[in-house]
Amino acid sequence: MNSPRTPLLGRLLLHLLVPRGVRIGLMGDLEEAFHRDVAERGLWWARWRYLREASSPSLIRLWRHARALDVVPGAPISSGSGEPLVSSLMRDLVYSIRTLRRAPGFTAVVVLSLALGIGPNTAVFSVVNAVFFSDSGVGQPERLIDIGQLSGSGSHSQTYYWVYERILEGTEDVFEDVAAFTFAVVRIEDDLGNSPVLAEVVTHNYFGVLNVGTVAGRAFLPEEGLTPGTHPVVVISDALWSSRYDRDPDLIGATTRINGRPYTVVGVAAPGFKGKTLPGVYADLWLPIMMYPHLNPDQMSSSGDLRIMGRLSPTVDPGEAIAAVQSIAAVIDRENADSRYTFRLSAFVSADSFLDPGFDGVLKAIAAVLLGGVGVVLLIACVNLAGFFLARASDRRREMAIRISMGANRMSIVRQLIVESLVLAALGGGVGLGLGYIMIRGLLNLRLPIPIPPNLNVSLDGSVLAFTVVIAMASALVFALAPALKASDAPVASTLRDESGSIAGGKGKARSRSMLVGTQMAFSMILLVGAGLFLQSLRAASNVDLGFDAGPAGMITIDARASGYAADAQPELFQRLGRVMNGLPGLLSVGIASRMPLELGVRNASFDVPGVDPPPNADHHRLELAYISLGYLETMGIGLLRGRPFAASDMVKGASAVIVTQALAERFWPSIDPIGKTLQSSSGDKKSWTVVGVSENTKIWSLSEGPRPYLYLPLGAEAAPGTVTIVARGMDPPQVLARNLSQSARAVDRDLFIVETKTMREHMGFIFFLPRMGALLIGGFAGLAVALAAVGLFGMVSYGVSRRTKELGIRISLGADRGRIIRLVMAGALRTVIVGGGLGLLGALVTSRLISRFLIDVGWLDVPTFVVVPLVLGGIAFLAAYLPARKANHVDPIGALRAD
């Protein structure tokens, strides 16, 4: 009969913890109870009970009494077993520490190796942990449905307020309530200063739908979500309350200024609630969506940037709700039957996804690359560990043999070895944790190229600690214990008689060692190729033809709307700014644009082009555009291919001149002269624009994109953009230029909200951030890996030399010349390197395909990388083998033969 067995772990514990005199009776009782539980309550319950019994603290107390227990004749207690486990563990610990202290070099190398492997893992894990496993503080996310519009490319994207209203009224039977929100960076100012924070702009029922309470004050009231602009109230986050207001209870009801307007603080959200903007990113405050026009007037209706969430009614199943949302999308689509655009909505259960199903893949891929990189480093470090211990094991065979011959049993030796590797794990883990902490600090101090600090909550919390402890223990146990166990296996008599340094000895050990080093070489090769690809990508990125001059320039970004300028007052402000800036000494040229190339976010608008059909699945041409001032193209170094630049007469209200990029001209008028052609706005006043010039293409979104249609409209001719960037070139260094710009902007209006003051180089930092981080991180990991592998190879060769001293002595005394000896010693090592490196190269081919999505302008089979990296690694490996091999030359033949 195949009856279930008691859990191994439990039996092991009982064997360790229960004194032999009572063990049989007690274990028998527990086994009987186990079988009864299996029959009555099921296998898992029985296992659980068994483990609980086996780990009961009362077992420790058994020791105190066990000795005195009389046993009936026939079941003897052997005298040696009465010793409490705890005290023998203590003795093992002392012994291990003493052993390790006797070999400080060995201990240091092992601990360092382990720490170098563990540190990056801790750092990367804590970041991944913060992004993926951080609890957003939302109650019951499995009953929350995220709803978005399905874009033409099939990705889940934000949507419009009217869609929200339709969903709100059309899903009453499946959702308890539906909320919507978007986010904005706002300026908060009070006596404590002026700082940009991340705000979520939310419908009044947001907190209710997310099932989030307040720790002080209240959430929003329904009337605060009814009429635009009438209820300036704000709920702040618990973190902001602590950090900025010192948890002052009087803050509730007090007034603070947000984007230049007074808001009343009505509540503080529950601690731990981070908002829904991005996983791992904290929102600092929440504003009613009806205040959005004040924050961002032209966005409420025209630009769809809302995210919608519905809280399921108690009895409704997520599938039903998703179906209800889809049917609303179908209705909307039918209403717009004349449109060529298919309106679709996507909905998914919030708990099933980190951000949205489309973006999850990218996040996961980044996490996988990072974790994979550090995992390989750890593996290499562990392989090193195994190599060190293998070498040490043969030195310790004598020690083990002596201990066994003195009467130690194998179990006690194994126990001591376990304790020893745990001591190493603790040391390595401790140092690694410190290292990881330093790395996290470094990562957090990197200035991210976004206007607000991301508030990513990365810290060494319990799960990170647990992770570190587990990988430290696992690597030490697996990679240090296995070789040590082999050593304790040695046949006593022959070990005591035989000596190390014999010619025949350790053949198998040498093979397993060279396999380890070969593995290291393979992994180093993979990482090094990855680093090479990222470096190539970085190089390619900096060589990309941007279409504009990325040379030194200073720039400031101002938010005219947040500074209190109404839409019709803004053109005048921009003109005044332009005039003042142009008069600044040391400036060669100044330009103003609503958006700089390669900036996050783009403004777009719909146009009809006479004679050109809109793309399939759309009613109009959607064109990306920027409003620019007179000197902008010139300042940015964007060349004009045909036609004329803007003139002062184009900048007045009602003017209709536009400049298009070459890509746009080629798309709409492939073979005819675009100058004089018209574009018609498809919304609002249906205004016609006349093309007066064609400019060079520039990169708009990213470095890897192809030529992209783009439209330049004159600043001041139409609706004001609100936020503009002023860019200037001159003789002075860019920092000085930027400072001058912000000073003169303040001279125009003391209260002007200057969002950002930066240089062109800082601006470009954003787009280079990913390739740079990739090159930096993977390059760092690869450097570590190669260093560890080189140490491993060095150790292998020098150990080989020391083991073969006798053989080498004989060879030298028989007249082998020195070059031959070195070749002999190195041959094995180099074979290992070549085999390992070759396998690594194959692995690298696979990996490079996986990471190719993160590369710019570099194919997965990048020939220079695949040529240079093996050469570099080969050179390092050669050095690491050659240096110890030289020692073979200094073997003294007489001494080597005599020594034994």
Place this chain on the structure above:
Amino acid sequence: MHSIRWPHRKEMRTARGGMRFPWLLHYTAKLTLVSVRGSTGHNNYYAVVFIVEDKRATDVEQQLLLVIWRLGAEAYGLSIRDELEERTGRRIAVGAIYTTLIRLEKRGWVSSRLSDPTPVRGGKAKRFFAITELGELVVSQAKAVLNRLWDGLEAPASGGLG
């Protein structure tokens, strides 16, 4: 010469199998041989010490004694636990039961023997416990004390155990 002094606790080793005097009811008295290691490590001095400890059964001990008494020949770890759980509603880990039983055995209040191995327990023998005369005397004494204390008092109807 070594000066004579009282040995430090660490220097005292209790010899195995000291004599017990079970006829003293509330006290366990133990005659033990103590070896005192001299500072040179060569001279061992032996001393005979008569250790007297006050031992009265605690609640748990009384309960276990009564359960064993009741179970008679069928008292072993698991049955004791089940019976205890059934009668008092409290569940104790088997390990804790053994801890107490070993203490009781040391005091001579219960005795134990190993049975033949049984297949249902993975071939492991049962350790049966039986209450000794001394044990019966101890619980009876405890009951008598309680009875005297209860004399003239009336317990509420629920009996406290519900």
